[in-house]
């Protein structure tokens with residue numbers, strides 16, 4: 001039996017239980033640079049245990065839809081933010097924790113320019129670009145230890161539009 005998860009548009013409200021949507025939307029907090037720049041302050045709750053924040057660049061292969069979700073992961077010691085370096089939408093899959101394993105996943109497609117920050121220890125699918133190039137700046141924990149917990153599903157889960 002295949003479990004089907006339908007993709008929904010990403011909104012800050014729908015994603016709030018899992019993390020933050022990072023985007024330039026609504027009223028900026030400040031105009032800076034002599035009025036030449038809208039600044040949107042402090043868009044995400046970063047959290048790192050026994051380590052520090054690092055910025056990495058991910059060049060990820062595109063995923064085709066429908067996509068089989070067989071693995072979810074979480075990072076007990078840190079949040080993880082994905083900031084696209086393009087205007088391409090990407091797939092975001094998260095799930096509530098249910099006694100130490102993921103509950104029913106929720107799938108979103110970002111709007112162009114949106115990034116996400118997974119809060120610490122939130123179950124998520126690994127990075128899944130939908131269009132080339134899959135280039136992202138990633139802000140996550142640099143420190144000792146694996147900071148990784150994985151869960152492989154015993155049944156088929158299909159993510160589709």
Ligand SMILES: NC(=O)N[C@@H](O)C(=O)O
Pocket residue numbers: 073080124125126127
């Ligand atoms: N492994 C790694 O750095 N990336 C994953 O955590 C991911 O969420 O894509």
Ligand code: NI
Pocket residue numbers: 073074075080124126
């Ligand atoms: Ni991750």
